[in-house]
Amino acid sequence: MRFLPPFLALSIFMLLANCIESTQPLLSDARPLLGDRLRFQLYALRDGAAHDPIVATFVWRNGRYVATSGSEEGFGDITIHAFEGPDLIVQSIRPGLPTEYAIARKIADGTYLVVAIDETDADESTRNRFCDKESGASCRVAAGDAIVAFAHATAAKPHSIGGLAVLLAD
Numbered sequence: 001m002r003f004l005p006p007f008l009a010l011s012i013f014m015l016l017a018n019c020i021e022s023t024q025p026l027l028s029d030a031r032p033l034l035g036d037r038l039r040f041q042l043y044a045l046r047d048g049a050a051h052d053p054i055v056a057t058f059v060w061r062n063g064r065y066v067a068t069s070g071s072e073e074g075f076g077d078i079t080i081h082a083f084e085g086p087d088l089i090v091q092s093i094r095p096g097l098p099t100e101y102a103i104a105r106k107i108a109d110g111t112y113l114v115v116a117i118d119e120t121d122a123d124e125s126t127r128n129r130f131c132d133k134e135s136g137a138s139c140r141v142a143a144g145d146a147i148v149a150f151a152h153a154t155a156a157k158p159h160s161i162g163g164l165a166v167l168l169a170d
Contacts, residue, residue, distance in 0.1 A: 019116035020139045021098035030079035032060040039168040110167035115159045122153035
């Protein structure tokens, strides 16, 4: 969850050892679901409050949102994928690092609660089926259906830490 405080992880989402990852991006066919240019005010959520606000800007380029500011905070490129209802799956892509995944749950217009997709939210059979436990990796996945299975499990549970992303007007 290296991309979660502040947002994406939303590259939200960096703190939890149990988030799923892959050696390369697994979700394809990304579209600019939130527009061609995104400016977010991002917060880390902990201890019952929002902390460490930063602004990150992304532009749609070559099938992904490319970080144009906020990269000094460790943000890489992201793709956003429809999940269930207004919920989205965020795929965080940073060169030389594993690809990480989070759920962005729409809580109001332009406001998202971002939580890393966590292997411990899933049952043991799901973990056994999809996790490749390599050295240094909590749960490395190799297919999009694994991401969706873990995303369902994470979406079904309450989470007390994560990120808050507020979409800003240009």
